[in-house]
Amino acid sequence: MTEEKDAAHVAAQASSKLQVLLVEDEPADAELTLRALRQAGFEANADLAQTEEEFTELVRKHCYDVILADYKLPNWNGMESVELLRREGQDVPVILVSGALGELTAVECIKQGAADYVLKDHLARLPESVRRAVRERALRQENRQAQEELARSNRDLEQFAYVASHDLQEPLRMVATYTELLAERYQGKLDANADKYIHYAEDGARRMQKLVQDLLAFSRVGRQGMAIESTDCNVVLHASLLNLEAAVQESGAAIESAQLPVVMADSSQLIQVLQNLIANAIKFRGSVPPLIRVSAETKSKEFVISVADNGIGIAAEQMENVFVIFRRLHARAEYPGNGIGLSICKKIIEQHGGRIWVESGAGQGSTFRFTLPAQATTKGGYGQNNEKS
Amino acid sequence: MKNPEILMVDDNPADIDLTSEVLAQSEGHFRVNSVNDGVEAISYLRREGKYVRAPVPDLVVLDLNLPLKDGCEVLSNIKADPCLAKIPVVIFTSSEANSDVTRSYKMGANCYLRKPGNLAEFVAAVQSMAQFWLGFASLPKRERR
Numbered sequence: 001m002t003e004e005k006d007a008a009h010v011a012a013q014a015s016s017k018l019q020v021l022l023v024e025d026e027p028a029d030a031e032l033t034l035r036a037l038r039q040a041g042f043e044a045n046a047d048l049a050q051t052e053e054e055f056t057e058l059v060r061k062h063c064y065d066v067i068l069a070d071y072k073l074p075n076w077n078g079m080e081s082v083e084l085l086r087r088e089g090q091d092v093p094v095i096l097v098s099g100a101l102g103e104l105t106a107v108e109c110i111k112q113g114a115a116d117y118v119l120k121d122h123l124a125r126l127p128e129s130v131r132r133a134v135r136e137r138a139l140r141q142e143n144r145q146a147q148e149e150l151a152r153s154n155r156d157l158e159q160f161a162y163v164a165s166h167d168l169q170e171p172l173r174m175v176a177t178y179t180e181l182l183a184e185r186y187q188g189k190l191d192a193n194a195d196k197y198i199h200y201a202e203d204g205a206r207r208m209q210k211l212v213q214d215l216l217a218f219s220r221v222g223r224q225g226m227a228i229e230s231t232d233c234n235v236v237l238h239a240s241l242l243n244l245e246a247a248v249q250e251s252g253a254a255i256e257s258a259q260l261p262v263v264m265a266d267s268s269q270l271i272q273v274l275q276n277l278i279a280n281a282i283k284f285r286g287s288v289p290p291l292i293r294v295s296a297e298t299k300s301k302e303f304v305i306s307v308a309d310n311g312i313g314i315a316a317e318q319m320e321n322v323f324v325i326f327r328r329l330h331a332r333a334e335y336p337g338n339g340i341g342l343s344i345c346k347k348i349i350e351q352h353g354g355r356i357w358v359e360s361g362a363g364q365g366s367t368f369r370f371t372l373p374a375q376a377t378t379k380g381g382y383g384q385n386n387e388k389s
Numbered sequence: 390m391k392n393p394e395i396l397m398v399d400d401n402p403a404d405i406d407l408t409s410e411v412l413a414q415s416e417g418h419f420r421v422n423s424v425n426d427g428v429e430a431i432s433y434l435r436r437e438g439k440y441v442r443a444p445v446p447d448l449v450v451l452d453l454n455l456p457l458k459d460g461c462e463v464l465s466n467i468k469a470d471p472c473l474a475k476i477p478v479v480i481f482t483s484s485e486a487n488s489d490v491t492r493s494y495k496m497g498a499n500c501y502l503r504k505p506g507n508l509a510e511f512v513a514a515v516q517s518m519a520q521f522w523l524g525f526a527s528l529p530k531r532e533r534r
Contacts, residue, residue, distance in 0.1 A: 169483060169506070170401075170483050172506075173483060173504060173506045174401070174403045174404075176506055176507055176508075177403075177407060177506070177507060177508045177511055178403065178407075180507060180508035180509075181407070181508055184508065206507075209506055
């Protein structure tokens with residue numbers, strides 16, 4: 001355990017009230033334990049549980065800061081309280097306060113979830129142990145809250161993106177069709193400025209339609225569950241290339257692929273990832289025809305799949321930015337697009353429990369790599385995961 | 390079919406205008422009438438109130454998202470009414486949701502057509518709908534009511 005440096009925090013804890021549940025059959029020992037805490041400045045209030053039934057009833061009724069449990073009790077042992085709390089879904093630190101406890105047993109107890117163990121003839125150690133356990137629980141709770149908050153705000157954002165893009169489509173369709181109608185009927189009949197304005201309006205409407213559709217696709221990645229199944233990446237690559245046939249032919253791109261692994265993934269989402277990466281490799285090509293290599297590496301716990309190109313590359317300071325939604329590195333006239341493609345890739349890969357990054361430099365081509373865990377894990381989706389946790 | 394009658398149910402005047410224009414310019418001599426919400430649609434079809442002299446449509450073009458009574462309810466009213474059930478209903482909507490498509494067909498819609506997002510496709514969709522339903526397809530004979 002690391003040394004605590006936050007002295008102010010410690011002081012605040014020391015003077016604080018402490019709700020203690022003692023699991024103890026010896027009243028004299030219980031008294032000694034409490035005295036050790038009070039001497040160290042705790043205002044300790046304690047309940048006593050001697051049996052499993054009493055313990056269960058008390059933890060259901062009260063909120064304890066810490067549980068101090070004897071390892072050996074006549075009818076059960078203190079470690080069972082750890083398991084019981086877990087079943088009750090309660091995060092209360094359990095410190096074993098016990099007579100001689102072999103080194104092996106002690107280590108085993110910590111492994112199983114006890115916060116610490118203190119020997120009854122070293123009760124002077126107890127206050128510091130309690131302080132640390134309480135502090136660690138507070139941190140865990142803060143962490144959990146932050147994570148829940150983040151998950152909630154992500155869900156809200158997705159919901160917002162979905163509703164907004166869905167409801168935007170209808171009025172947008174009106175703008176698009178009627179500016180087109182305007183162009184069809186009145187192009188060349190007004191003056192040059194009018195033609196230009198109509199063109200701008202048409203172009204804007206069309207771009208916004210694409211944007212709304214892409215945003216909808218982005219929000220769908222999180223909304224729809226994943227169908228995780230055994231997926232042959234060679235087949236996935238083939239499918240994504242079929243979708244890109246026109247772009248491949250038009251650019252004269254050469255695609256080389258090595259033997260790719262079979263992974264646990266949602267195949268249609270994986271097709272989208274490879275398709276977006278290859279489409280980018282074609283779009284951001286240099287003066288020579290694109291050469292794109294798709295390869296894979298097997299590491300101990302994951303597969304690393306790479307898509308390497310000979311295109312214009314990405315300046316070092318921009319490499320973090322490419323995965324951010326709506327972030328574009330080029331003028332629209334140079335390279336069209338709305339900056340959603342790579343953020344969709346990132347979302348899909350992270351949802352599969354993997355990572356995605358890029359290695360590149362200006363004028364050096366880019367290599368996008370992503371990992372997929374060798375065994376399926378899912379975040380947020382409802383994929384199958386038969387592993388025992 | 391001679392002078393086919395179409396009832397368009399849509400709360401968006403822009404879509405009614407565009408559809409009417411496309412149909413006016415095609416060869417079928419279509420007559421397009423329109424109402425803007427679901428309650429009006431049912432009154433029209435049942436010839437109630439001001440619609441007592443309304444012609445019986447040969448085709449209903451129905452949006453899903455309607456005020457007062459939504460398209461699905463209108464559809465189920467039509468299909469549950471022995472006098473109206475034989476009139477083909479084309480759902481014409483901007484909804485892409487698969488659930489809307491499935492539900493519409495399950496409720497007896499004769500066709501589900503999504504309103505395309507650009508002019509050329511919109512024109513093509515309306516033209517082919519009219520051509521198919523009021524040209525190639527055999528429809529029940531009109532009865533005097």
